[in-house]
Amino acid sequence: MSEVAITGLGVVSPLGNDVHTFWRSLRSGASGIAPITRFDASSFRNNIAGEVRDFEPDEADAGIGRAYQYAARAVRDAWRDSGLAGKADSLNAGIVTATNFGSAELGRNICETIVLSKPQLPPFAPQWQMDWITRRMAEELSLPGPRATISLSCASGVAAMGHAIDLIRSGRARAVIACGYDELSFYAYSGLSALRAMTPEIIRPFDKNRKGTIFAEGAGALVLEAKESACERGARIYATVLGHAMNNDAYHMTAPDKTGRGIISVMKSALADANVGPDEIDHINAHGTGTPFNDKTETTAIKQIFGETAYRIPVDSMKSMMGHCMGASGTLEAIGAALTARDGIIPPTMNLETPDPECDLDYVPGEAREADVKTVLCNSYGFGGTNAALVLRRWDQ
Amino acid sequence: MSPRPAAITGVGVITPIGTGCDELTEALAEGRSGIEEITNFDAEALPVKYAAEARNFDLTNHITSIKTYLDRTSAFALAVAAMALGESEWIGNMPGAEIGLCLGSAWGCQDSIELYTRKIVESDPKFAPPLVFTHSYANAPNSLVSIEFGLRGHNTCFAGGATAGNAALECALDLIRRDDSQRLLAGGADALSEVAVRAAIAEEIVASELCRPFDTAADGLLPGEGAGLLALESVNRAESRKAEIAGYLLGTGSSGGASCTEALSRAIARALADAAVGADEIDAVFASASGLPRVDAAEAEAIAGLPGRPPVVALKSLIGDPMGAWAPVAVAAALCCIDARVLPATAHLREVLSAEVNILREPLECAPNTCLVLNLEPSGYAAAIIVRGSQE
Numbered sequence: 001m002s003e004v005a006i007t008g009l010g011v012v013s014p015l016g017n018d019v020h021t022f023w024r025s026l027r028s029g030a031s032g033i034a035p036i037t038r039f040d041a042s043s044f045r046n047n048i049a050g051e052v053r054d055f056e057p058d059e060a061d062a063g064i065g066r067a068y069q070y071a072a073r074a075v076r077d078a079w080r081d082s083g084l085a086g087k088a089d090s091l092n093a094g095i096v097t098a099t100n101f102g103s104a105e106l107g108r109n110i111c112e113t114i115v116l117s118k119p120q121l122p123p124f125a126p127q128w129q130m131d132w133i134t135r136r137m138a139e140e141l142s143l144p145g146p147r148a149t150i151s152l153s154c155a156s157g158v159a160a161m162g163h164a165i166d167l168i169r170s171g172r173a174r175a176v177i178a179c180g181y182d183e184l185s186f187y188a189y190s191g192l193s194a195l196r197a198m199t200p201e202i203i204r205p206f207d208k209n210r211k212g213t214i215f216a217e218g219a220g221a222l223v224l225e226a227k228e229s230a231c232e233r234g235a236r237i238y239a240t241v242l243g244h245a246m247n248n249d250a251y252h253m254t255a256p257d258k259t260g261r262g263i264i265s266v267m268k269s270a271l272a273d274a275n276v277g278p279d280e281i282d283h284i285n286a287h288g289t290g291t292p293f294n295d296k297t298e299t300t301a302i303k304q305i306f307g308e309t310a311y312r313i314p315v316d317s318m319k320s321m322m323g324h325c326m327g328a329s330g331t332l333e334a335i336g337a338a339l340t341a342r343d344g345i346i347p348p349t350m351n352l353e354t355p356d357p358e359c360d361l362d363y364v365p366g367e368a369r370e371a372d373v374k375t376v377l378c379n380s381y382g383f384g385g386t387n388a389a390l391v392l393r394r395w396d397q
Numbered sequence: 398m399s400p401r402p403a404a405i406t407g408v409g410v411i412t413p414i415g416t417g418c419d420e421l422t423e424a425l426a427e428g429r430s431g432i433e434e435i436t437n438f439d440a441e442a443l444p445v446k447y448a449a450e451a452r453n454f455d456l457t458n459h460i461t462s463i464k465t466y467l468d469r470t471s472a473f474a475l476a477v478a479a480m481a482l483g484e485s486e487w488i489g490n491m492p493g494a495e496i497g498l499c500l501g502s503a504w505g506c507q508d509s510i511e512l513y514t515r516k517i518v519e520s521d522p523k524f525a526p527p528l529v530f531t532h533s534y535a536n537a538p539n540s541l542v543s544i545e546f547g548l549r550g551h552n553t554c555f556a557g558g559a560t561a562g563n564a565a566l567e568c569a570l571d572l573i574r575r576d577d578s579q580r581l582l583a584g585g586a587d588a589l590s591e592v593a594v595r596a597a598i599a600e601e602i603v604a605s606e607l608c609r610p611f612d613t614a615a616d617g618l619l620p621g622e623g624a625g626l627l628a629l630e631s632v633n634r635a636e637s638r639k640a641e642i643a644g645y646l647l648g649t650g651s652s653g654g655a656s657c658t659e660a661l662s663r664a665i666a667r668a669l670a671d672a673a674v675g676a677d678e679i680d681a682v683f684a685s686a687s688g689l690p691r692v693d694a695a696e697a698e699a700i701a702g703l704p705g706r707p708p709v710v711a712l713k714s715l716i717g718d719p720m721g722a723w724a725p726v727a728v729a730a731a732l733c734c735i736d737a738r739v740l741p742a743t744a745h746l747r748e749v750l751s752a753e754v755n756i757l758r759e760p761l762e763c764a765p766n767t768c769l770v771l772n773l774e775p776s777g778y779a780a781a782i783i784v785r786g787s788q789e
Contacts, residue, residue, distance in 0.1 A: 043523040100534070102557075111514035114591055119442060125599040128592070129503060130535070131557030135776050144653045144663075147778055148564045151505065151535035151556035159553055163568065170571040172651075190522040191513065191530030247495065248543040248552035253531050262549065265495075383531065384540030386552060 004165045005230035005395070006238040008082025008223030009335050010074035010179075014050030014216050014322045018077070022332075023339045025321070026347040027368045032322045033203065033214055039186040044193035046200050049184050050216025050323030060140075065103030065124070067183035068133045070219035070328075075137045075179050082223035083235060084175055085141075091174040091229060094145030094167060095138050097181065098160035099327035100153055100382075102130040104185035137177070145173040153382030155246070156180050157220060157330025158390050162244040164224045174226040180331035181219035188326070189215065195254060197291060203324075205288040205317035205349055206295045206363045208356035213289040216323030220331030222338075237395040239338035242375070243274025249385030256293050260301035262387045267305055267377065270389035276375060278306050281313060281391075283346055283371065285337040285378040286363075288317025289324055298379065299359045314371060316364045320350040330380040334390060337376045341394035346371050400673035402645040402785070403573045404635035407487075407628030409480030409584075410729035411473055412716045413449035413621060416458075417480055418643075422733040424715075425741045428760060431716050432608065432619055437469075438591040445603050449621035449717025450589055460545065466528055467541075468506035469588035473624035473722075474538035475545055481582055482546055485628035486640065497550030497581040498539055499569045500626075501561030503721030505535035507590035538586060551581060560651065560772050561585055561721035562625070563780035566728070567649040569629050577631045584725030586624035593720065594620050602689060602775070608718075610686030610711035611693050611756045613748040618687040621717025625725030642787045644732045647767075648672025651780040657695030661685075661771065661779040662702055668769070668781035677704045679783075680765035681740055683727045685773040686711035687718050690750070692775050697751035699779075700771075706755040708763070710734070714744035724772050728784050731768040735786030738764050764788075 011018060014032025015025035025032070032050045041047040057069040058076065075095070079085065084093065101107070107128050113121050126132065131149040138147050146167050152159040157180025164176035182188075192198055192215055199212030230237055247269065249262035256263075271278060287298055303310045318333050319325075325332055340346055345368050352365040378390040410417065413431025414424035431449040440446060456467070459476040467475075478498075482488055487496055510533045517525050531537065535556040543552060551572055555561040562585030569583035587593075597603045597620055604617035627646065635642050650667025654660030669676055682700055686693055686709075700709060712730055719726050734740050740761040749756050770782040 043521065107510060108514055110592060110596075111511045112518055114511055114595070115515045115518050117442070121595045121599045123599065125596045128596060129557045130505075131503075131561070134557070135774075135778065138653055138778070139776070146564075146567075146651050147558075147560070147653065148555055149557040149561070150553060152539075152552075152554050153534055153536055163553065166568065166571055169575070172567075172571075186522070187514065187517070190517050190525045191527065191533075193523075194525045194527040194530060196527075246551055246553055247549055248498070248539065250543040250547050250549045252544070253537070253540050254527075265549065382536075384534060384536045385543060386536060386539070 002169055003227045003240040003242060004168050004224050005227045005240050006222050006338050007225045007230050007235045008078040010077030010221040011335060012052055012070040012074050013218035013332055014052060017055055026318060026336050027345055029348045029350050030321060038184055045198045049214060051184060052218055065106040065127060067103045067181055071097060071133050071179050071181035074219035074221035075177055078177060078221035078223050079141055088143050092145040093143045093175040094147055094173040095134055095143055095177045096148045096160045096164045097134045097179045098150040098156035099130060100156055100182050101185060101188050103127060104183055104187045108187045152386050153384050154326055154329060155380045155382040155386045155388040156327035158380040158388035159246055161334060161390060162246055162388060165241055165244055168224060168226050174229045176224050177221055178224055179219060179221035180328045182217055182326035182328050184217040199290060202351055203290040203320055204351035205290040205320050206359040207352045208354040210290045210292060210295060212291050214323040216325040218325045218328040218332060220328050220335050222331060239341050239392045239395050242276055242391040242393050243270055244390045245269030245273055246388045251385050254383050256297050258297060260297045263381060264301045264304050266387040266389045270391050274391035276391055280375050281377050282373045283376045284313055284315040285333050285376055286315050286317050287379040287381045288319055296358045299361055310361055314346050314364045315361050316347055317349045318347060334378050337378050337392050341373045341376055341392060344370055344373055400648055400671055401574050402632055402647045403570050403629040404632045404642045405627050405644045405646060406630055406635050406640045406642055407481035407485030408643050408729050408732060409477030409626040410726060411451050411454055411477060411624045412726055413451050414716055416454055418733050422737045425733055426737055426739055428741055430744055437589050445594060445598055448589055448619055451622055466532055468509040468532050470502055470506050470586050471538040471541050473586040473588060474500060474542050477624045477626035478542045478546060478582055481626045481628040487580055494578040494580060495550035496548045498542055498548050498552050499565040499581055499583040500539050501555035501565035501585035501721045502587050503558055503561055504587055504590060504593045505556050506533050506537050507592045509533035511592060559720060559723055559774050560780045562724040563772055566724060570646055570649060573629055573631050577633060580630045582626050583629055584626035585722035587622055587720040587722045589620055589622035604688050607745045608688040608714050609745045610688050610714050610743060611750055612746050613750050615688045615690050615693060618689055619717040621719045623719035623722045623726045625722055625729045644787050645785045647674055647783040647785050649782050653778045657692055657773055657777050658698045660777050661696060661699035661773050664779040664781040668783050672783040674783055678767050679703055679707045679769045681768045682707050682709045683731050683768055683770045684709050684711050685771045687713050689775060692773055694750055696773050697754045701753040708740055708761050709754055709756045710740050711743040724770060724782060727770045728782060731770060731784050735765055
C-alpha cells in the first residue's frame with residue numbers, strides 16, 4: 001500500500017498554539033490543565049480542564065464559533081506549512097474535518113432558542129451543521145477535491161486522518177488536509193461529568209490511583225500528501241503514514257469492551273494495513289485516557305499483540321499533559337508522534353506516581369526520553385465503541 | 398485505483414412515501430407524494446407548515462429488541478440496517494471479514510441534542526441525563542447498529558452536509574476495491590428535526606408551499622427525512638456465494654468548483670471515469686433538484702452536457718429533501734425504478750426552466766439500467782454516483 005507523507009502541521013492546544021511551542025511543552029512534561037474559566041463548572045465532578053489560552057482568533061474568523069476558530073487556524077497553519085498554496089488544483093486537494101461536538105456552544109445557543117420558544121433562530125444558525133467549517137476552509141483555500149466531515153466521538157481525529165489517507169490511496173486526491181477539533185463547552189462538559197468519565201482530581205494515566213480523564217480542547221491539522229508528490233516537489237516531510245484501521249466494539253454505547261477484542265483487532269488491522277510486523281514498532285502513542293478501564297484494557301491489548309516485546313516498547317500518554325482534547329486528541333497526538341519519531345525524543349507520561357500491577361509496561365514516567373524511534377503506533381478510541389489506530393514512520397532522507 | 402464495481406446485495410430504505418423497496422416501488426409508480434403538514438414537532442409558530450415525514454415508519458416492524466430511548470435518526474439507521482442485512486443474508490450464514498458500517502447524516506441526532514439542552518437549561522445540570530447525552534452523539538446510530546447486529550468491521554460516521562451519504566458510499570466502495578473480503582453497510586439517515594427546519598428557514602431556502610424542481614416558479618426546498626443503506630461486497634464474493642444481486646455501485650466522484658455547474662460537471666466526469674462508463678451509457682438521471690432556482694438551473698446546465706438527453710427524475714418533488722440521506726435513498730429509488738421499468742414524473746411541474754433537459758412530466762415506461770445519481774450543494778460542491786441494475 002502506498003505511503004502518505006505528512007507535509008504540513010497546525011496546532012491550537014492547551015500546550016501552545018503553534019507546533020514549536022506545543023512540541024517543546026510536550027517534551028518538557030508541561031501541563032496545560034488549569035481551572036476552567038470558560039463557564040461555571042462548580043456543580044460538576046471536576047472544575048479543571050485543558051483550555052486553549054492566549055488564543056486570538058484570526059481576523060477572518062471574528063464572530064464564528066470558537067471551535068471553528070481553532071479549526072480554521074490549525075488548517076491555515078498546516079496548509080501554509082506544507083507550501084502547497086497555489087498547488088491545490090494540480091493535486092485535487094481536499095479536506096476532512098472531524099469533531100465530537102462541532103461548534104458546541106453555538107449549538108447550545110440554537111437549541112436554547114427552541115427550548116425557550118423564541119421565534120427566530122440566531123443568525124448564525126446555518127453554521128451549526130458540522131460541515132460548515134469544512135466548506136468554509138475548502139472555499140477559502142480553493143480546494144477542488146473531496147470534502148468530508150466526520151464525527152466519530154473521541155476517535156474523530158484519527159478517523160479524519162484515516163479517511164484522508166484512503167482518499168489519497170484511492171487516487172481521489174493527492175493531498176488532503178485532516179483536521180480534528182473540539183471546544184470545551186458547557187454542553188459536553190455536563191454530559192461527560194454525568195457519565196463519570198471525568199476524574200475528580202488530576203489525570204494520571206496508567207497510575208494505580210487513576211480515577212478518570214480530564215477533558216480539553218483544541219485543533220490539530222495535518223496536510224497528508226501522496227509521498228511521490230511530496231518527494232517530487234522536494235517538500236519537507238515530517239513523517240510518513242504507513243497504515244491505519246477503524247472498527248467498532250459492537251459492545252456498549254459508552255463502556256469499553258473489557259476483553260479488549262475491538263482494540264486488539266484495530267491495532268492488528270492497522271499493522272497489517274501498514275505491512276509492519278509487531279517487532280517493528282518502537283513506540284506506542286497510547287489513547288491513555290486515565291480512566292480505570294481504558295488504561296487497563298489498552299495495556300492488556302498491547303501485551304496480547306506484542307507479547308514479551310511489549311515490555312520493551314515505550315508507551316506514552318500525551319493526555320497526561322494536555323488532557324483529552326476530544327475530537328482534536330487524535331490529530332494532536334499524531335502530530336506529537338510524528339515529531340517524536342523525527343527528533344528521537346519520547347514525551348513523558350506525567351502524574352504516574354503509583355505503579356499499577358495491571359498496567360506494567362514502560363510508560364516513560366515523569367521525564368522525556370531520547371530513543372531511536374522509527375515506527376510508531378498511535379491509538380485512539382471513543383464512545384460508541386469506536387476504535388482507530390495509525391502507524392507512522394520516521395522520514396529518513 | 399481500478400474501476401471495479403461493488404455488488405449491492407441488500408437494500409434498506411425509508412422515505413416519506415414508502416419503507417422498503419417494494420413499498421417504494423409501488424409509491425413511485427403511483428407518483429405518491431409524501432409532503433404533508435409537519436407533525437414531528439410543533440410547527441405552529443413557524444412560517445413553514447409542510448415537510449415530508451416518514452409517517453408510517455415503525456421500528457418494531459424491523460427489530461424486536463426493546464429500546465428505552467432512541468433518537469429518530471438512530472431508529473431509522475437500525476431499521477434500514479435490519480432490511481439491508483436481511484436481504485444480504487450475511488449474518489449467521491458465512492465466514493469472512495467482520496461487517497463494517499459507513500453512515501452519513503447531515504444533522505445527526507438533533508432531537509436528542511435539543512432534549513439534552515432542555516434538561517440542562519430547565520434543571521440543575523448536575524443531574525444532566527447521561528443516557529440522552531450519549532444518544533446525542535453524531536455516531537450514536539453507528540454504535541447502536543453495531544451493537545444490535547454485531548458489526549465489528551470498519552466503522553465511520555460522516556456528519557454534516559447533504560453529501561454525507563455520498564461520502565459513506567464512496568468510502569465503502571473504495572474499501573471493497575482495495576480488499577475483496579470487505580463487507581459493508583453504507584448509506585445515510587436523517588430525521589426531520591425542528592433545528593434542521595429552522596436553520597433552513599434562517600437560510601431562506603424553504604419553499605412557500607410546494608417543492609417544484611426545475612420549474613420556473615420554484616421558490617425553495619421542502620425539508621424531508623429518510624434513510625438508505627446498501628449492503629456492499631465485491632462482485633466476486635457475491636457471485637461465488639450465489640447471492641441475489643440487486644445492482645452494482647459502479648463509481649463515484651465529487652468536486653468543488655467556482656460555480657455549481659462547474660462542480661457538478663466535474664463530479665459527473667469523475668464518476669464516469671471512476672465507473673469506466675461512457676456518458677452515452679447513462680439511461681436515466683436522478684437529479685439533486687431540490688427546488689432552489691439558482692441551484693436547479695446550474696444542475697440543468699450540467700445535465701445538458703450529457704449526450705442523448707437522458708430522462709431526468711426529480712424525486713424530491715415527491716419525497717422532499719432527505720438531507721444527508723439523499724444519495725443512498727436516491728440509489729435505492731433508482732434500483733426500484735430499474736426493477737419496475739418505469740421512471741416517475743416530476744410533481745407540480747408547470748413551466749420547465751430548461752428545454753435542453755428531458756425532465757419527466759409524465760411517468761416513463763422504459764428499461765433503464767445505468768443511472769446517474771446527482772447531489773449538488775448550493776455552496777458549489779457536488780457529488781455523483783453511477784449505479785447499474787442487475788438485468789443483463
